Amino acid sequence: MAHIHLEDGSFTLFWVALWWMIALVVIAAAIVWVRSVKKTDNRKITLAAFCTAAAFAIFQVSLPLFGGVHLNLTPLIGILAGPAFGSLIVLIINILSAAIGHGGWGLVGANLLVNVTEVLVAYGTWSVLKRVFSGAFARAGIATLLGLSCGNLAMIAIILVSGVQGVSQTSSQILAGLTLIAGVNMGAAVIEAFITGMIIAAIIKARPDLLEGKQP
Helix, strand or coil, X not given: CCCCCCCCCCCCHHHHHHHHHHHHHHHHHHHHXXXXXXXXXXXXXXXXXXXXXXXXXXXXXXXXXXXXXXXXXXXXXXXXXXXXXXXXXXXXXXXXXHHCCCCCXXXXXXXXXXXXHHHHHHHHHHHHHHHCCCCHHHHXXXXXXXXXXXXXXXHHHHXXXXXXXXXXXXXXXXXXXXXXXHHHHHHHHHHHHHHHHHHHHHHHHHCHHHCCCCCC
């Protein structure tokens, strides 16, 4: 959903470096957490590999809605793989996407922070709502919508704070344009919420051990 589709040179070197440094801290924390687990569940690794391949493929498909939007399944990644593995997954996806021209290399750090926001919020919402909703579909759908909403806010904040070189628009004009983009993204987020809810509900029904810790 939320992704900064700008070319290299859109941000100044200072902001490129700053977002990269923050992103590297996030990735370092994820790696430390993964390495601190004495025995990583093989099921989690399998899910992480599946999420990486599926999300990268979906990310490159443009839907003919609102002038062209795409899904990225970051909330699904957060729910299935968790925040640590999810952060590593979106790092790989952003690197591979930059390699094929989907966003600049310099913006990988900024885009990583946007997508990690979606992963973390979706995972946290999914976990908290367990006390409120017994149905997996509703929990996953709400977690997806909230995660993607926060991702769009993060995208807007990063662009406004960084500024875009070579653009003569004022900050208010840029904000208006970004708000429109976020609105379009959230229209597609409804579709992604439905898809994520269906996938999670199917997984819970077939293999509850993958998400709820129950034996199949």
